[in-house]
Amino acid sequence: MVYPLVDVFVYSFEEGYNSASQTFFGVGLYNYSRVLHDPYFLQALKNTFILVIITVPLSTLIALLISVGLNSITPLKKLYQTVYFLPYVTNTLAVGLVFMILFKKTAYTDGLANLMLAWFGKGPIDFIDGPYWAKMFVLCFYTIWVVMPFKVLILTSALASVNQDYYNAARVDGTSSFRIFRKITLPMISPMIFYLVITGFIGAFKAYSDAVALFGTNLNAAEMNTIVGYVYDKLYGDGGGYPSYASAAAILLFAVVFTITLINLSISRKNVHY
Amino acid sequence: MSNTDYTRIERASRNRKLAVRTVTYILLTFWAVMVLFPYYWMLLTSVKGYGAYNAEYVPAFFTTSPTLENYVSAFREVPLARYFMNTVVFTVATTALMMAVIIPAAFAFARLEFKGRDLVFSLFLALMMIPNELVIITNYQTITGWGLRNSFPGLILPSVTSVFYIYLLRENFAQIPDELYNAAKVDGTTDFKYLTRVMMPICRPTIITIVILKVIECWNSYVWPRLVTDDPNYFLVSGGIQEIRENGFGRENIPAMMAAVVVISVPLIVLFLAFRNKVMAGVSRGGIKG
Incomplete structure (x- = not known):
């Protein structure tokens, strides 16, 4: 049952493994050093970290804002909830194609995003084939768009389940609404926020299909590869056939995610109220 | 005052x-x-015409002359119907097989008494912590080793079981009081009959939730199908979209691409709108994404 884990570990230490003949000539850390010195892997590592650092806090914050707003209204609440949930059920690759068209600058048209930039007097930028930060912006934007439904859903139900008595008591005491939010709402839903932060970190570290949706399957050429993308590229595709490198990269990813989750857990012990 | x-x-x-x-x-x-x-x-x-779209240097927010020709070319010029059928087959087969696997498994963990049951179940739960990426590497090697690349069994097999859904269903099964089981036993009901006639009807909401979540998951799956298929005859819609983007329609026919995108997005949106509450309740109970 733990076979996959052991198996990948074994692969990652077998040097010079050949898929066709299933042979290898040594055992050691060569695969790891090879992966760690691969510029594509370093690029992927950098991209993934930037993506994680930007999208996780931002998406959680926006989701919190939206959920609080959603919880304070009665008319149209169901409609908004339904609309917000739509991205969850649509194919990531399909909508990614729409985003690509919105942001892409071609010979025929500058695209809609650039039209809007032009309203503010900014020049056209190719967000899909252009400068690095422009591509990263689209990737982060799309990632936030994709993860929002889940976060809003979780936070809305967490907010709705806070006992109303606390609010009534606070109101009788004449507490300001900002104070109510900070001293009652936030502590009450902190376990759920924490849950979202952890799953958000894990999910963002594993980002892959969003990037493919925007920039195509050749992510290395677009400088937009992610760690998971690197793993799959090594496994199969143009640079494929190297399960050992793929395994080594996957183990590295696992180690990173594991460390971050442990850090999260230790931080939460001080700040989360169960 | x-x-x-x-x-x-x-x-x-x-x-x-x-x-x-x-x-x-x-x-x-x-x-x-x-x-x-x-x-x-x-x-x-x-619904914009090919010519009209490419003539717009500044994209227009509406169109005065909608056309359906893009939908025609989406089905004619690329094998969209095939991608679509593949996905339907994949989704139905995977979901059906998975239900056939997890219902007895959940039943065994919830109802049957056997030695080491709780230990096995804890081990099972521990499996959830293994990241998917590691499992995929092993699965890929196994499926390739069995020569199942570019085949439906190769696509379907790795996803016919799910620890998480077994767990969800087991919790639900375990809530059914023992008295019911004992009464059925006194009446001479077999375990199988008890499962299909009593437990499954009682737990129907959970079962429906699992089916819906699995269908969404299958319809949108991309990573595994991409790894094991390189023959367009076996592409699912996700792979198909990527293929269309890179090679179909001469790359520039964006209205036709969008028609294809609409076609593959509609089924799930309809499913979602029809089962809105079930989907959202299901996801908040245990949806994983992102």
């Missing part, structure tokens, strides 16, 4: 409330527009 003071204070507080409410609605509507806009854009582009 005089009466006018009270009215003034009340009016001020009412105005404040109104302002907060207005800002809230503006924010919520803003995000709703952000969410809906890509959908609007894909529908809009899909």
Whole structure:
């Protein structure tokens, strides 16, 4: 049952493994050093970290804002909830194609995003084939768009389940609404926020299909590869056939995610109220 | 304090409330527009003519002469129907097989008494912690070793079981009181009959939730199908979209691409709107994404 884990570990230490003949000539850390010195892997590592650092806090914050707003209204609440949930059920690759068209600058048209930039007097930028930060912006934007439904859903139900008595008591005491939010709402839903932060970190570290949706399957050429993308590229595709490198990269990813989750857990012990 | 003071204070507080409410609605509507806009854009582009679309240097927000020709070419010029059918077959087969696996498994963990049951179940739960990426590497090696690349068994097999759904169902099964089971046993009901006639009807909401979540998951799956298929005859819609983007329609026929995107997005949106509450309840109970 733990076979996959052991198996990948074994692969990652077998040097010079050949898929066709299933042979290898040594055992050691060569695969790891090879992966760690691969510029594509370093690029992927950098991209993934930037993506994680930007999208996780931002998406959680926006989701919190939206959920609080959603919880304070009665008319149209169901409609908004339904609309917000739509991205969850649509194919990531399909909508990614729409985003690509919105942001892409071609010979025929500058695209809609650039039209809007032009309203503010900014020049056209190719967000899909252009400068690095422009591509990263689209990737982060799309990632936030994709993860929002889940976060809003979780936070809305967490907010709705806070006992109303606390609010009534606070109101009788004449507490300001900002104070109510900070001293009652936030502590009450902190376990759920924490849950979202952890799953958000894990999910963002594993980002892959969003990037493919925007920039195509050749992510290395677009400088937009992610760690998971690197793993799959090594496994199969143009640079494929190297399960050992793929395994080594996957183990590295696992180690990173594991460390971050442990850090999260230790931080939460001080700040989360169960 | 005089009466006018009270009215003034009340009016001020009412105005404040109104302002907060207005800002809230503006924010919520803003995000709703952000969410809906890509959908609007894909529908809009899909009904623009090829010539009309390419003539627009500044993209137009509406069209005066909608056309369905893109949908025709989406089915004619690329094997969209095939991608679509593949996905339907894949989704139905995977979901059906998975249900056939997890219902007996959940039943065994919840109802049957056997040695080491709880130990096995804890080990099972521990499996959930192994990241998917590691499992995929092993699965890929196994499936390739068995020569199952570019085949439906190769696509379907790795996803016919799910620890998480077994767990979800087991918890639900375990809530059914023992008295019911004992009564059925006294009447001479077999375990199988008890499972199909008593447990499954009682737990129908959970079963439906699992089916819906699995269907969504299958319909949108991309990573595994991409790894094990390179023959377009076995592409699912995700792979198909990528293929269309890179090679189909001469790459520039964006309205036709959007028509294809609409076609593959509609089934799930319809499913979602039909089972809105079930889907959302299911996801908040245990959906994983992101």
